[in-house]
Amino acid sequence: MSKPIEQIAALTIGTVESVSPSEIKVLLEPNAPQATALNTGVPTGFPRINGYVLIPNETGAVVGLVVWLGVERSQFPKRTGLKDFGLVDLPFPLRKISLTPLGTLLATKRAGGGENAYRLERGVSAFPSVGDAAQLPTAEQLRSIIEASSKEDRRVKIGTSPLAANATVTVDPDKIFGRHLAVLGNTGSGKSCTVAGLIRWSLEKARKERARLLKEALETAQELGDTERENEAAEKHRGPPNARFIILDPNGEYSSAFADCPGVRRFTIPPAKGGTKDFCLPAWMWNSHEWCAFTQAKSGVQRPVLMRALRELRTVSPRTGIDRIVVLTALLRSYHRSLVNDRNKGAIAFIDKPGKNDFGQKLHAIARSLMQYADEDDLSKFKDILSYTGNALKRIADDRHKTFTNEAGEMIEYYQAFDSSEVENAVAALDKCIESIPDVDQHLGINEDSPIPFAPSNFAELIEQIAAEQGQSQYVDTLVLRVKMLLSDMRLMPVLTPTPDISLEEWLNQFIGSGNSGTFGIIDLSLISSDVLHLVIAVVARIVFEATQRYRKLNDQELPTVLVLEEAHTFVRRGSDEESDTPTPSHMCRQTFERIAREGRKFGLGLVLSSQRPSELSPTVLAQCNTFILHRIVNDRDQELVSKLVPDNLGGLLKELPSLPSRQAILLGWAATVPTLVEITELPEDHRPRSSDPKFWDVWTGEEDRPINWREIVENWTGTQNKPTRPSGPSEEENAT
């Protein structure tokens, strides 16, 4: 057993040569290890990029991360003792390393004497001085650098650190999901596996913890013989974790990876198969911005018309618990519109048959229903104006209402032609009535954005109607066309207009969770056509965001929820900040995610973004991510961007990014005390997201079968599979012969 001082001497590898706040240069001893250090207790790679070196001082030891190593020529060899200037020295190679100071390792006495324990603190309070000795950390010191000291930080293991004696790397879900996580790296570098692993391991650990808490609580309750407490404990901890993960999966990779997880809900575009459920996102859930973005409504005429149409659809839709007045105002407005419409068609319609009869009947019908409303209790405030208007309309209609008896002795009712002043009067009376009934829909918080169901089938017609009434029909053609096209798309129909329609409550239950339990939902969007994909993602994200926002408002507590977005660079694309005149779906998508990135944390909504092109991601979103897991990144621009995400003095740390092997990644940010190179725990084959590279060779050589049936694909494509309208090609029987 060597003395402590000897141990320290054995670990010394060099002396500090220069110090700046961001860089410490160390000149290595000639006898410092070349490739593997054996003097630390376990074999450690040294000197290695991203390895750790300690520089002890009076407060503890400054922890430095190796960011550069190299050889510099010197006139003289570094020798101990006096230099003999009589010797002719050849230029001599000096090994140097450059360190980035990461923090301070403090030694704390273990209770009851014995060996030292260590604790890492962020920040450096006392910088080393020139001439200080640099040491290799011992295995225990290394572990204290990497392994989390607090219980919370040790919650979920994600891997080990190959450069730190294979210390366990753990994260705290509160930290990693609470302040947004970005997983960045090239294709095939392991992002999806990391995301899948992180979720799986977190849930597994939570399940174990639940079981442990349950057991503990039951034991205490049984000891006390307290059955009530026993039931309470069972109620509280039994069952799967109350975790909410929503994976937006545009490549359809994750569905199979979590097939074995209890309680996972996998959604796909209908028809669902193999244990998956139908994904739906009714068209009425879209808000007006989303409709505008999708239809590319121009701000001049189209957008106001679209907004108004949405508002009217939402206000007249039958629903419960909404004040009758809302329905009434909407009804009045639609009466008014139809009268104005009739008037605009010109007097001719009122003189000629059958126009005058229709108009007369309409007036009578409106008058009748106004009188009816006047008698209703909940509308008693408006009794006078309603009955006044009803009477006025009735009088106009009565004046022209005639009967005669024909030859057969039948009584025939008809209306005489109305003149235009009568029509004007009717319109004006109704107008006045609308004016005196307050525009209550706004007071009740119902507007064009409220997620109130409506039947989208007559959306296009309503837009046409409103435009016609304003004499602007010619401007809304494209708008109407887009709406019609969207709503008649065979493939989208079951998503946008599911049968039976789903209520908002059911939707939230299904996709976010119900009662006391969460939902782990994977939404496979691989079959959604690209033009609506952005919008679907934007709408789902927004609804989840608004739901958590409202939850917080009503319950005063946040609802921890994680939204995972794969291929984030396509959906949260960097773009110009100025509002363009017509927002596009990708605009919409970016805005939604930027909003979640900025505000989500307050409501417990965490984002996990995975992307292979960080340089194309919205800077706002990236800037809000507090934890990063960086896999291999080769591209210049992406590297440059990533290095900007970390503090200046850590830039060097990322120099290893282009050469990281798969499964290795650098964990840095809020969830990691110090930036750490992690070898992510291996996921078994069937737990990995399915994203294997195409197998050209095996298909070429016949190892794998790939039969082609374009007909099936074409039928599916054109939405004609269940419609045997025309015989196409030879029938099945003919094929068989």
Ligand SMILES: Nc1ncnc2c1ncn2[C@@H]1O[C@H](COP(=O)(O)OP(=O)(O)O)[C@@H](O)[C@H]1O
């Ligand atoms: N943690 C891991 N466990 C097992 N295999 C992994 C792991 N990480 C990466 N891999 C391997 O790397 C391949 C690519 O990983 P993947 O996550 O699909 O990359 P990316 O999403 O970045 O394109 C996987 O098919 C798998 O073989």
Ligand SMILES: [Mg+2]
């Ligand atoms: Mg992937």
